Amino acid sequence: MAPNNVNVDIGVFGLGTMGSALALNLAENGFRVAVSNKHADRIPVFLAQANELAGNLVGYPDIAEFIASIARPRSILFMIPSGAPVDAMIDVVLPLLDDGDTIIDGGNADFHDTRRRSAAFSGTGKHFVGMGVSGGAEGARHGPSMMVGGTAHSWSLLRPMLRKIAAKFEGDPCVDHLGPDGAGHFVKxxxxxxxxxxxxxxxxxxxxxxxxxxxxxxxxxxxxxxxxxxxxxxxxxxxxxxxxxxxxxxxxxxxxxxxxxxxxxxxxxxxxxxxxxxxxxxxxxxxxxxxxxxxxxxxxxxxxxxxxxxxxxxxxxxxxxxxxxxxxxxxxxxxxxxxxxxxxxxxxxxxxxxxxxxxxxxxxxxxxxxxxxxxxxxxxxxxxxxxxxxxxxxxxxxxxxxxxxxxxxxxxxxxxxxxxxxxxxxxxxxxxxxRTAKGTANLIQAQRDFFGSHGFERIDDPGVHHGDWKPIAVS
Incomplete structure (x- = not known):
């Protein structure tokens, strides 16, 4: 049983390839990380494989204990399959959250889903972030590029951690807050x-x-x-x-x-x-x-x-x-x-x-x-x-x-x-x-008006026009 009230910096739910790699990256950079997983038997295996980084990792089979261990305002990173599994986990976790807490979806989500979820969170006091993560398992472990969409509040909480674990280009962390709701997932x-x-x-x-x-x-x-x-x-x-x-x-x-x-x-x-x-x-x-x-x-x-x-x-x-x-x-x-x-x-x-x-x-x-x-x-x-x-x-x-x-x-x-x-x-x-200033869509517009009276614009007279087309024999 993991100790209660640990006050870790962030929680990571989902210990597949990407989730495990990001959790280890966070731990290696000095952050205390709570981890949990749908299949609880994966947790002790992951902690054993973490070796010297295990000191910054705490495993929780129980979701309520997992959430309770995270310092407020909480940041909880979901690294699970996109779509219905994310909605299901939101339903489980949301009642356990307090005002100011943030759920982050780090998967390859459809940005329309992210926009929908962000809208659902609006006005609740809780926050939802869609974060694109690129670089594969190696990048997640040693420095990914990350594209964040969500509220300014959530970014203020995540910024120190994400800038620390991100890939660096000449010292510049390859992560930023790109906009609200689905912006991060769309850019990814x-x-x-x-x-x-x-x-x-x-x-x-x-x-x-x-x-x-x-x-x-x-x-x-x-x-x-x-x-x-x-x-x-x-x-x-x-x-x-x-x-x-x-x-x-x-x-x-x-x-x-x-x-x-x-x-x-x-x-x-x-x-x-x-x-x-x-x-x-x-x-x-x-x-x-x-x-x-x-x-x-x-x-x-x-x-x-x-x-x-x-x-x-x-x-x-x-x-x-x-x-x-x-x-x-x-x-x-x-x-x-x-x-x-x-x-x-x-x-x-x-x-x-x-x-x-x-x-x-x-x-x-x-x-x-x-x-x-x-x-x-x-x-x-x-x-x-x-x-x-x-x-x-x-x-x-x-x-x-x-x-x-x-x-x-x-x-x-x-x-x-x-x-x-x-x-x-x-x-x-x-x-x-x-690079072709005069294309061929004029003929397409002629065809459309000929058979469907869709209208066209003229080059010498504004407005919508129709042609007095030469008739063709109907067979």
Whole structure:
């Protein structure tokens, strides 16, 4: 039985991979942590594995004792599956709380749920925080990037602890209060959407090099490793380089070649796409990445289709390593730009007043999409954006101008050779659309008015107009 009235600094409920890692991170940084878990037998195992950190940890199988042990005003971090389990735990814990106490949901929650819960807490004297946590288990244990949404009261309680345990970029903690209710969880959702695009683009470059260039996995990994020292430097490039150069102990083959080419997803990439569409924004690179994961699951169909659907490929010059590098860099810039457009639209829609500079800054360390590129993006936001568009920033324009040629050649090679490059192609198509002052939607508006009398705007006369269309024969 754990002692009563310990007055610990924070409680962590949920001792799965992420919850355990965050509890140990807090304990290592000198905070006293109460821990509890749905399955009580996990608690003594966790405490035994904590070794020298166990002195800052106290386990409570009983929820009432767990809550009572936390110093007031209390901070209780839920690290449990999102959705119904969070609502169920709120129902259990809320009657045990006092005015000023805060519940924090640290999972990958749908921000709509977070907004709903925050609204339900409003006026009760209790507080609800939605906190996005990125960096995986290693980040949670040694320094994650954290995106906090909630009340100023809750942030004042959490700030000292979260700044202490967060990843640091040149001494700056990668955590901040981004806005009320669902702001933190939404920013984490878009982070994950950008992550989807980034991973897919890297995979497409790998596919081109493997299937059209004839490179072996280790050779591609070695090439990626050289890119890690330049403008492509990022955690995902580092991970990819290491993965491609790993040998399978069982077969002696590259481990990546022994992995079935079916990728799963947990929903955040899809949520980014759904919310982008609701907000009237383009997230085409993220959409392509989400779609590619869906296509990957249709393995049997792809195996059956390969001999039946020939590529009818045309000869094309294979891009040089420098052109492939440029392609990946330009496409990543465009995917990030799309993600920040979605964040800006949501900030306006929900009146969050998101600080884009700060978001870029707290993504520079700890999180999965951390990269040197985010420094350039933060600088661009800091300097101010023409028309509020990242792609119009002078520094970003220069970066794109230097590398768009490689992206064009790489996409053209993929199309000519029959190698799929959905995310790279989507990024390029968006760029070309945005740089085209006179597009083709005038014909779409003509079509809509022709068959549905939807109306259109004229270039020479304000208001809604209808066309006197040439009739067609009805068959």
């Amino acid at each position: 959702t878009v982070h994950n959407g950008i992550e989807y695009a980034d991973m897919q683009m890297i995979a497409e470059i790998y596919g081109l090099m493997r299937d059209a260039g004839g490179f072996k996995a280790a050779e591609i990994g070695a090439q990626f490793e050289t890119w890690q020292s330049g403008p492509l430097s990022s955690y995902l490039i580092e991970v990819s380089a290491a993965a491609l150069q790993t040998v399978d102990a069982r077969s002696g083959e590259p481990l990546v070649d022994m992995i079935l080419d079916k990728a799963g997803q947990k929903g955040t990439g899809r949520w980014t796409l759904i919310e982008a569409l609701k907000l009237g924004q383009s997230a085409s690179a993220i959409e392509a990445a989400v779609g590619a994961r869906g296509w990957s699951s249709e393995k049997d169909l792809r195996v059956a289709a390969e001999p039946l659907l020939p590529a009818v490929a045309h000869k094309a010059a294979f891009p040089s390593p420098e052109e492939l590098k440029s392609a990946l860099l330009a496409a990543r810039v465009l995917a990030h730009a799309q993600g920040f457009r979605v964040l800006a639209a949501a900030s306006d829609e929900f009146e969050w007043h998101l600080d884009m500079t700060r978001i870029a800054e707290i993504w520079r360390a700890g999180c999965i999409i951390r990269s040197i590129l985010l420094d350039d993006i933060a600088d661009a936001f800091r300097a101010g954006l023409p028309e509020g568009a990242l792609i119009l920033s002078p520094s970003i324009r220069d970066l794109l101008a230097a590398h768009l040629g490689g992206l064009r050649k790489t996409v053209a090679a993929g199309v000519s050779l029959g190698i799929p490059v959905p995310a790279l192609g989507a990024a390029l198509a968006w760029y070309d659309t945005m």
